[in-house]
Amino acid sequence: MAGTKPQVTIDPLAIWERSAESFQNEENDPNQKAKARSSVAERFAGTRSQVWENLSAMSAHDQAAFMSKLVVNWPYDMERRALNFPLHGSICFTASLAASKINGEFFLMNNRIGYFDSIKQCPRSPFIFGCYTAGISYYVLHQSYIMKKLYAEERPCTSCILTQNVFNGLLAGVAIPMLTLPYLAYYVLLQRKGDKYPKLTTYIDFLTLSWEGCKSILPYVVALVALHVAIGAVGAYSMVWGRNRIFDTLDVDQDASTRALRAAAEATSFKKKVELFLKKFPFYGRLVGGGDVADDI
Numbered sequence: 199m200a201g202t203k204p205q206v207t208i209d210p211l212a213i214w215e216r217s218a219e220s221f222q223n224e225e226n227d228p229n230q231k232a233k234a235r236s237s238v239a240e241r242f243a244g245t246r247s248q249v250w251e252n253l254s255a256m257s258a259h260d261q262a263a264f265m266s267k268l269v270v271n272w273p274y275d276m277e278r279r280a281l282n283f284p285l286h287g288s289i290c291f292t293a294s295l296a297a298s299k300i301n302g303e304f305f306l307m308n309n310r311i312g313y314f315d316s317i318k319q320c321p322r323s324p325f326i327f328g329c330y331t332a333g334i335s336y337y338v339l340h341q342s343y344i345m346k347k348l349y350a351e352e353r354p355c356t357s358c359i360l361t362q363n364v365f366n367g368l369l370a371g372v373a374i375p376m377l378t379l380p381y382l383a384y385y386v387l388l389q390r391k392g393d394k395y396p397k398l399t400t401y402i403d404f405l406t407l408s409w410e411g412c413k414s415i416l417p418y419v420v421a422l423v424a425l426h427v428a429i430g431a432v433g434a435y436s437m438v439w440g441r442n443r444i445f446d447t448l449d450v451d452q453d454a455s456t457r458a459l460r461a462a463a464e465a466t467s468f469k470k471k472v473e474l475f476l477k478k479f480p481f482y483g484r485l486v487g488g489g490d491v492a493d494d495i
Contacts, residue, residue, distance in 0.1 A: 343366065
């Protein structure tokens with residue numbers, strides 16, 4: 199019949215051969231080989247999103263700083279909180295526990311005193327200093343050895359993050375308080391009026407003082423190590439999961455990526471807020487914004 203349309207035949211084998219040839223040409227492209235891909239991009243053999251094309255042009259320091267701002271402004275709460283897994287609570291608790299036992303040994307001659315009784319009857323400075331030092335130490339270690347790996351474009355090694363996270367917790371929450379608080383407690387003893395204690399003059403005296411302070415916390419070391427291993431493991435896998443979800447979303451969800459990138463670009467850091475506040479004053483404004491004035495002229 200004249201109105202009959204010609205039948206179109208589909209050859210699946212020809213389609214497969216053309217797709218395989220196109221995929222092979224893409225794999226042989228040196229520009230594509232030099233690009234690091236996420237798991238989603240590798241699964242579908244696609245190129246990186248425009249987001250990563252722009253972020254890869256930044257230096258490692260600028261990329262980490264921008265990713266930090268992006269995570270803070272990430273629209274999905276669960277992924278953002280998973281990446282910023284809080285560990286400072288456990289660090290400060292173990293540091294204060296070590297301080298309570300060391301204070302009981304030095305000030306009350308009783309290392310079996312209860313936690314809250316030690317806080318009430320002993321000086322507060324070892325507790326405050328112990329928590330402060332442990333928190334600062336952990337923050338520095340966390341930012342230097344974990345967050346840099348998590349904010350990098352390459353997918354981090356989960357076992358490496360786990361090992362480093364547990365090590366940071368043990369060092370900041372157990373080792374540093376055990377080794378430093380005996381000297382602080384002894385210094386507080388020397389400042390007391392009416393009581394005289396021998397001064398440390400040799401290295402043997404210093405080591406002996408540290409050992410005497412550590413002995414009061416040794417019965418609890420196994421429990422503290424187990425606590426930090428458990429919390430460090432949960433925190434490591436939580437951070438890696440949140441990081442992978444965020445980075446994979448940057449590759450496949452263009453709308454969420456655009457919103458997060460816009461919020462990160464418009465976010466103002468605390469340092470910048472302070473500078474903007476100081477610029478309101480005539481004298482400080484010239485000191486802080488001298489470069490801007492010169493540019494305007």
